[in-house]
Amino acid sequence: MQRYIILRIAQSVVALLVISAIVFALARVTGDPVAILLPEDASPKVVEQIRTKWGLDQPIYVQYAKYIGNFVTGDFGEAWAYGGVPITELIARRLPNTIYLASFAWIVSAGIALPIGVLVAVKKDTVFDWTGKIIALIGQSAPSFAIGLLLMWVFAVILGWLPTSGNDAGFKSILLPGIALGYYNVAAVMRLTRSSMLEVLDTEYVKLARIKGMPERKVIWKHCFRNALIVPFTYMGLIGAVLLTGSVVIETVFVWPGLGDLAIDAIRNRDFPVIQAVVILFATFYIFINLLVDVMYAYLNPRIRYN
Amino acid sequence: MNKVASLRASLCGVFALALLFALACGAPTEQAAPSAPAAADTQAQQAAPDATAAPAQQQQAAPTATTALAQPAGMSDASAGGAAPTAAPEPTEAPAAELGAPVQADLRVAITPPYAENLLGWRVGGTNQGMLQPMQEALFQRDYQTWEARPMLAESWSVSPDGKEWNIKLRENVPFHHEEDTFGVSDFVFSFQLWSHPEAKTGFGDFWHQILGPDSDDQRSYDVDALGSAPTVTEVSDSEMVWNMNRPELWIPFYASEATTDPLIYSLDYWEKVGEGEYGLNPVGTGPWKFVNYEQGARLEYERAFDDHWRINPDFDTLTFFFAEEDLTRVAMLRAKEADIAEIPRELQGEIVNAGFAITQSTLPAFMVWIGIGGQYLEDRYDPNDPNTNVLVRRAMNHAIDREALNEAFFDNKMELMANTGWHPTDPSFDPAWEIPAYDPDASRQLLAEAGYTDGSGPNIEFMAGKLVGVPELTEIAVPIISWLEEVGFEVDAQIGEFQPIRTRYKAREMNGVLWTHRTGFWPAGRNMRVYFVSPTLAGAVYMYEDPFTEDLFTKWQSSVDEAERLQLMKDAGQYMYDQSATMPLGFLFAEFGINPEVIASYSVNNS
Numbered sequence: 001m002q003r004y005i006i007l008r009i010a011q012s013v014v015a016l017l018v019i020s021a022i023v024f025a026l027a028r029v030t031g032d033p034v035a036i037l038l039p040e041d042a043s044p045k046v047v048e049q050i051r052t053k054w055g056l057d058q059p060i061y062v063q064y065a066k067y068i069g070n071f072v073t074g075d076f077g078e079a080w081a082y083g084g085v086p087i088t089e090l091i092a093r094r095l096p097n098t099i100y101l102a103s104f105a106w107i108v109s110a111g112i113a114l115p116i117g118v119l120v121a122v123k124k125d126t127v128f129d130w131t132g133k134i135i136a137l138i139g140q141s142a143p144s145f146a147i148g149l150l151l152m153w154v155f156a157v158i159l160g161w162l163p164t165s166g167n168d169a170g171f172k173s174i175l176l177p178g179i180a181l182g183y184y185n186v187a188a189v190m191r192l193t194r195s196s197m198l199e200v201l202d203t204e205y206v207k208l209a210r211i212k213g214m215p216e217r218k219v220i221w222k223h224c225f226r227n228a229l230i231v232p233f234t235y236m237g238l239i240g241a242v243l244l245t246g247s248v249v250i251e252t253v254f255v256w257p258g259l260g261d262l263a264i265d266a267i268r269n270r271d272f273p274v275i276q277a278v279v280i281l282f283a284t285f286y287i288f289i290n291l292l293v294d295v296m297y298a299y300l301n302p303r304i305r306y307n
Numbered sequence: 308m309n310k311v312a313s314l315r316a317s318l319c320g321v322f323a324l325a326l327l328f329a330l331a332c333g334a335p336t337e338q339a340a341p342s343a344p345a346a347a348d349t350q351a352q353q354a355a356p357d358a359t360a361a362p363a364q365q366q367q368a369a370p371t372a373t374t375a376l377a378q379p380a381g382m383s384d385a386s387a388g389g390a391a392p393t394a395a396p397e398p399t400e401a402p403a404a405e406l407g408a409p410v411q412a413d414l415r416v417a418i419t420p421p422y423a424e425n426l427l428g429w430r431v432g433g434t435n436q437g438m439l440q441p442m443q444e445a446l447f448q449r450d451y452q453t454w455e456a457r458p459m460l461a462e463s464w465s466v467s468p469d470g471k472e473w474n475i476k477l478r479e480n481v482p483f484h485h486e487e488d489t490f491g492v493s494d495f496v497f498s499f500q501l502w503s504h505p506e507a508k509t510g511f512g513d514f515w516h517q518i519l520g521p522d523s524d525d526q527r528s529y530d531v532d533a534l535g536s537a538p539t540v541t542e543v544s545d546s547e548m549v550w551n552m553n554r555p556e557l558w559i560p561f562y563a564s565e566a567t568t569d570p571l572i573y574s575l576d577y578w579e580k581v582g583e584g585e586y587g588l589n590p591v592g593t594g595p596w597k598f599v600n601y602e603q604g605a606r607l608e609y610e611r612a613f614d615d616h617w618r619i620n621p622d623f624d625t626l627t628f629f630f631a632e633e634d635l636t637r638v639a640m641l642r643a644k645e646a647d648i649a650e651i652p653r654e655l656q657g658e659i660v661n662a663g664f665a666i667t668q669s670t671l672p673a674f675m676v677w678i679g680i681g682g683q684y685l686e687d688r689y690d691p692n693d694p695n696t697n698v699l700v701r702r703a704m705n706h707a708i709d710r711e712a713l714n715e716a717f718f719d720n721k722m723e724l725m726a727n728t729g730w731h732p733t734d735p736s737f738d739p740a741w742e743i744p745a746y747d748p749d750a751s752r753q754l755l756a757e758a759g760y761t762d763g764s765g766p767n768i769e770f771m772a773g774k775l776v777g778v779p780e781l782t783e784i785a786v787p788i789i790s791w792l793e794e795v796g797f798e799v800d801a802q803i804g805e806f807q808p809i810r811t812r813y814k815a816r817e818m819n820g821v822l823w824t825h826r827t828g829f830w831p832a833g834r835n836m837r838v839y840f841v842s843p844t845l846a847g848a849v850y851m852y853e854d855p856f857t858e859d860l861f862t863k864w865q866s867s868v869d870e871a872e873r874l875q876l877m878k879d880a881g882q883y884m885y886d887q888s889a890t891m892p893l894g895f896l897f898a899e900f901g902i903n904p905e906v907i908a909s910y911s912v913n914n915s
Contacts, residue, residue, distance in 0.1 A: 032811055038432070038508055047814075053506070081423040082603075083430025083587075084506065093603060149635055157643045164639040165631060166605060255631045257605040264632065265604060269422055270807075 005295065012287040016280060020071070023279045024064050024272075032056075033080060033270035054080060067276065077273035081265065087277045090262060097167060098258035101181065101251070102243040104174050108182030109189055109239060114232065116186075117193025118225060121201065132194075136187030145249045148180035152254070165255040177254040181247055185239045189232050196228035230297070237293030244289075245282040410906055414623040417637040417646035419776065420630035423508075424603055426590045427583070428571050429501040432508030436568045438628055441609050442484070443571035443592030444618075446475065446495070447564035451671050454733070454831055456560030459618070460490055460572060460593065470555025470868040477546040484591040484598070484612055488576035491545040497575035499540070509569040514562060518552040555868050558833065595619045596626055604630060641901050651901035652779065653719065659901040667902050668721075672829045672895030674777055677728040678788070679825050679851045680704065680890055681818025686842070686855060693819045694766030699758035701888035704822070706754065707795045708788050709746035710893060716787070717780045722894035727885045729835035731895060736832050736877035741885050744892070751795040765796030771823040773806030778826040778896060781806075785824055816843075816850045822891070825849075829895065832877055836861050840884065852889050 034051050051057050055066065070077060076087035113136075120132035139147075155176060156164040162176055163169045200206060201224055209219050248260035255261070259278055266274035421435040428436035428443070446461040462478045481490040488494075501507060503515040541549040550559070563570045577591050590598050595616040596609035609626040629645075631637045634652045641649040642662055651659050656666050682688075682695040694700045714722045725731075726741035755765050770792070772785035782803050789799045802808070809823050827839070841847040841858050857880050864876040884890070 032807075050508070081431070083423060083425030083427060083508075085425065090603070149639075152636070152639050156645075157639050160643060164643050164645055165636050166629065167602075168606070252632050253636055255605055255629065255636060257602055261604050261632075265420065 005291070008291050008294070012291065015287060016283055017068075019283045020068065020276065020280050021064065023276050024067065025060070027270070027272045027275050028060060033272060067273075071277075071280070076277040079266075079271055079274045081269035081271040081274070087274055090274065091259065091277065091281065094257060094259045094262050097256060098244060098247060098251070098260065101174065101177055101247055101256055101258055102240065104178035105182035105185075105243045105247070106236070106240055108179050109185040109243075110236060112183070113186045113189035114193055117190040117232070118197055118220065118228075120190070121194045121197035122220060124198065132190060136190045139183045139185070140187035143249075144180050144184045145253050147183055148177065148250055148253045151176045151180055165253075167256055177247075177250050177256050180254075181243060181250045185242070189236060189239070192232045192235055193228065196231045197224055200224045200228045234293055234297050237289060237296070241286040241289035244285045409622055411647075412624040413627065414621075414625070414648070414906075415627045415629065415646045417629045417631050417640045417649040419637075419650055420604065420632060424630075425587065426598070426601060427501075427587045429504065429507045429509055429569075429573075430587075432569065436571060438607055439571060439590070439592070440565060440568070440594070441596035441626060442590065442594045442598055442612075443573070444594050445563060445565040445570045445572060446477075447560040449561070449564050449566040451669075452733075454561075456564060459565065460495075461560075461563075464560065466557065466559070466868075468868065470557050470866075471552045473550040473552070473559050474543075475548055475550060477548070478617065479546045481593050481617055482613075483574040483577060483593055485574070485577050487580075488574055490572065490574075490593055492540070492542045492548045493545075494572055494575050495548065496540050496542075497578065498571065498573045501573060502569050518554060518556050555866050557868060557873070561831070561834070595621050599625070606630065638901075641903065644903060644905075647903045647906040649901045651899070653721075653899070656899065656901065663904075664901050665904050665907075666899055667907075668897040668899045671733065671897075672723060672731065673898035674896040675725065675728065675731075675827050675829055675835075676722070676778055676781070676893040676896060677725065677825055677827075678704075678891035678893065679813070679818070679821075679823050679849070680888075681813065681821035681823065681851050683852045683854065683889065684816060684819075684842075684850070685853055688816060688819070690819050694758075694768060695820055695822075697758050698887055699754045700760075700766055701891075703751040703754035703758065703795065704792065704797075705744035705888050705891050706747045706751040707797070708744075708791045708891065710743060711746070713784055713787065714894065717784050718894075718896065721899075722896050724894045725892040727881055728890040728892040729839065729884070730832050730881050731829070734832045735874055736881055738878065738882060738885075741881075744888075748791070748795050755796050760796060765798060767798045767800070767820070768792075769800045769802065769821045771809045771812075771821055772801075772803045773809050773823075775806050775826045777898075781824040781826055784893075788824075813849055813851055818851055832881060833864065836864075836877070836880060840880075840889070852884070854883075854887075854889075857883055 034047050034054075034056065038047060038050060048057075055063055058066075067077070074088065076091070078084045079087050079090055082090065116132045116135065120129040123129055152164050155162045162172050164176075167173045206219060206223060209223055210216075214223075246260075247256075247258060248263055250256065251258045251260035252264050259281070262274065263278040265271070266278065421431070421438055423431035423435045424438075425431045425435070426439065428439045444460050446459055448457045448459040449455070450457055458478070460478050460481060462476050464473060464475045466473050477490065477492065477495065479489070482488070483490065483494075499515070502509045539551045541551065543549060552559075556562075561567070565571075572593060573586075574591055578586055581589075592598075595612055595618065597612035598608075599610050600606075600608040607628045607630075611621050611624050614620075629640065631640060634655060637646070637649040638651060638655050638659065640646040641651070641659065641664060651666070660666060680695050680701055682690060682693040684690075685696070690696065710724050714720050714724065724743045726743045727737075730737045730741070732739070758766075760766060770785060770789050772782045774782050785801065785803050789801050792799055809825075812818055812821065813823075827835075830838075836857070837845070838847065839849045840852045840854075841861055842850060842853040845858060845861060847853070860876050860880040860883070864873050864880070867873045867876065
C-alpha cells in the first residue's frame with residue numbers, strides 16, 4: 001500500500017508538470033496580454049516597460065523555468081489585471097467560497113441521489129422508478145447554467161423567495177447555485193446506487209434476513225444500503241473534485257466570488273499568472289482527491305489490494 | 308465582455324460607471340446653464356490667460372436631496388439647459404412619479420465587472436477606475452453638454468500667455484474621508500506622481516511626461532522621500548500652485564478632469580500614515596461617497612461620506628455596485644428588484660420595458676462606432692499598391708454600405724449617424740455641411756472604375772471584426788457590410804472573432820489593406836486626432852491614418868495658444884479627413900441602462 005501511494009504521488013507530480021507546461025503554452029497562444037490590460041492610448045514606451053516588468057520580453061522557456069521555480073516555493077506571482085496583487089492572496093480570498101459551494105453541491109447531489117437511488121431500487125418498475133429516472137435524466141441532460149438560470153427565474157424573479165445572485169444573503173445565497181451545481185450529478189449517482197442496491201437486494205443474506213422476519217426498513221437501510229454504498233461512494237469522491245473544479249460557469253452566473261469566477265476573469269484579461277495558478281490548483285485538487293478516494297476505497301473494502 | 312478592455316478596457320466601463328455615479332448623486336441645482344455650442348476649444352477659451360472660473364459652489368450648488376422616488380441624477384439641470392445632441396433618440400419614458408422622500412436608503416447598481424479591479428486606480432488605469440469615481444474627485448469636471456471645464460477640486464485657474472504655466476487655486480477645507488487631512492497642493496503632486504508612476508497603467512501617463520519638462524524622468528520616481536513635491540509644480544501656498552509645462556498645453560482642464568478617469572486625487576497624509584497596502588484595502592478620497600466594503604469580483608459598497616459635501620449630497624445613504632458578468636443575471640437582478648439600475652444589453656431591453664421597467668440613456672453619446680481603413684501610413688510605410696491608400700477606393704467603400712439599414716436592423720434606430728469620424732455636431736470644429744455618406748452602390752461601382760478596377764474584380768481587402776464591450780454588435784454588423792462591399796466588386800477576406808488580433812495588428816502598424824469595425828469613446832475632436840489619426844511620434848495610439856498634412860495641423864494646434872487659430876486648425880483637419888474619406892464613419896451610440904421607476908423617478912445623465 002505504501003509503495004502504491006508513493007508511486008501515485010510521483011505520477012501526480014509528473015502529471016502536474018505536464019499540465020503546467022500545457023497551460024503555460026496555451027495561455028500565451030491566446031494573444032498579448034499587454035494590449036488588453038493597458039489603455040488603448042498607452043504609448044509604445046509604456047507598453048515596453050510593462051512587458052519588461054512582467055518578463056514577457058524573455059524567451060518562453062525562460063519564463064516557464066522562472067515560473068516553475070517560483071511556483072514550487074509557493075510564489076504564484078502577481079495578478080496583472082488586479083494591479084499587482086499577489087495571487088496567493090487572491091486565491092486565499094476566493095478558495096473558501098469555492099469549497100463552500102462545492103461542499104454544498106456535494107451534499108445536494110448525495111441528498112437527492114442516494115434516497116432516490118434506494119427508493120427506485122426497492123420500488124423497481126413502479127411509478128417511483130420511472131419518476132426517479134426522469135428526475136435524473138433532466139439533471140444529466142440539462143446544462144447546469146440552464147438549470148441555474150431557470151432556478152433563478154422561478155425562485156428569485158417570480159417567487160422572490162431567494163436572492164438571484166451574490167453571497168451576501170447568508171444561507172439563502174448558497175441554495176440556488178448549490179442546487180444548480182449539484183443537480184447535474186444526481187443522475188449518475190442515483191443510477192449507481194440503484195444498480196448497486198438491486199445487486200445487494202438479490203443476495204442470499206438479504207433473503208435470509210427477510211425470511212427471519214427482520215423489518216424491511218432495517219433490511220434496506222442497515223444491511224443493503226451500507227453494503228451498496230461502496231460504489232456510489234467512490235464515484236462521489238470523484239464528484240467532489242468535479243464540483244470543486246467545475247463550478248466556473250455556475251459561479252459566473254450567480255456572481256459567486258470563487259475560484260471559477262476568478263478563472264473566467266483571468267481568461268478574459270489574459271492574466272497568465274492567474275490562469276496558470278488556478279488551473280494547476282484545480283489539477284492538484286483533482287489528482288489529490290482521486291488519490292484519496294483510491295486509498296479510502298482500499299480501506300473500506302479490505303478485499304481490495306493494490307499491487 | 309467584455310468582459311473583457313475593451314477590455315477590462317474599453318471605455319464602456321467608465322461611461323457606464325460614471326453614468327451610474329451621476330445617477331447615484333444628488334442633482335446640483337444651481338449648475339450654470341451651459342453656454343453656447345462650446346466644445347473642444349471651449350476649454351481653450353476657459354483656459355485663456357487670466358480667465359478665472361467661477362467658484363464651483365455657485366455653479367453647482369446645493370443638492371436636491373429630496374429625491375425620491377428619487378431624483379438621483381447629478382446632471383439634470385445641465386441637460387435641461389444644454390443643446391440636445393443631434394438626432395438623439397428619446398429615452399423610454401418612465402412612469403410618472405411624484406418626487407418625495409426616497410423610497411429606500413440604498414441605491415444598488417448591477418454592472419459588468421471592470422476589466423481590472425484594484426482600489427488603487429492608478430494601478431489598473433483607464434476605465435477600470437470608473438468604479439472609484441464616487442469616492443475620488445479630480446481637479447476639474449466636464450460639462451457633458453458643452454464640454455466646458457468646470458471647477459471640481461480646482462476652484463479657479465489661469466494660464467500664462469505662452470500656455471506653459473498654469474496657476475491653479477485649489478478648493479480649501481475639503482476633507483478626505485479619514486477626516487484627519489484636507490486636500491492641498493501636496494496631495495495633488497502626490498497624485499500626479501502616482502498617475503505617471505512607472506507601474507501606473509493610466510492611459511495618459513505618457514502624456515503627463517510629455518508636458519512635464521526637461522527633468523521629467525524625475526516625476527516618475529517613486530522615492531518616498533520625494534512624495535508630495537515635484538520640480539515642475541511650484542507651491543504658492545497650500546491651496547495654490549503653479550504647474551509648469553515644457554510646451555504649451557491649453558487642455559489641462561480636460562486632461563486633469565474626471566472625464567479622462569486617470570487623474571483622481573489621493574491623500575498623501577493617509578498614504579504616509581497607513582502605507583500603500585492599507586490604502587489599497589481601505590481607500591479614501593474627497594468624493595461624496597465613502598468606501599465601506601469591497602468583495603472582489605462581487606460588489607463594492609459605499610456610504611454617504613458627509614452630511615454636507617461641498618459638491619453633491621447623494622440622495623441615498625448607500626451605494627452598492629454589483630459586478631455581474633452574465634447579461635441574464637443583471638436582468639434578473641433588476642426584475643427581482645435586487646438592483647435599481649442595471650446594465651441591460653440592447654437585445655434584452657424590450658423585455659425590461661415590457662415588465663414595467665424603463666430604459667434611460669445618456670445626454671450625449673458614449674460611443675463612436677466606425678470602420679477603420681488601415682494602411683494609410685502616408686510616410687514611412689506608404690504602399691501605393693494598397694487599395695486603401697486610394698481616395699477613390701475609400702469613397703467607393705463609403706458609398707457601398709447602407710448605414711440606415713444597419714441602424715434599423717442592429718441598433719433599433721438609436722444610433723446617431725456620423726458624417727466624419729471623430730467630429731460630433733456639438734464640437735465647435737464640426738462643419739454642418741458635412742454629409743453622412745449616402746448608400747449608392749452605382750456611385751460606388753463608378754468610383755471603383757475610376758480607380759482602375761474596371762474588369763469587375765475589385766480591390767482585394769481584408770475585413771476584421773471583433774467584439775468590444777458596450778457594442779457587441781461590432782461582429783454582427785460586419786456580415787452585411789462585407790456583403791455590400793462584395794456587391795459592388797470588392798473581394799473580401801473576412802476574419803470575424805475576437806478584437807485582440809485587430810489591436811495587435813494596428814499597434815504594430817500592420818493594417819495595410821485591412822478594414823475593421825471599431826468602437827471608441829466619445830471625446831472632443833482634438834483628443835480623437837491625437838489617439839487615432841497621428842503617428843507614434845506624436846503620441847498616437849491607433850495607427851491607422853498618418854498623413855503629414857493633418858499631422859502638421861495637429862502639431863500647430865497643440866502648440867497654439869490662440870483660440871481662433873486652434874479652432875480653425877481643427878476645422879481644417881476635419882475638413883481634410885472628410886474630403887479624403889479617411890475612415891468609414893457609422894454613428895454615435897448612447898449609454899443605456901435599465902432602471903426601476905419605483906425608485907428612480909427622474910433621470911438625466913451624462914455620458915461619462
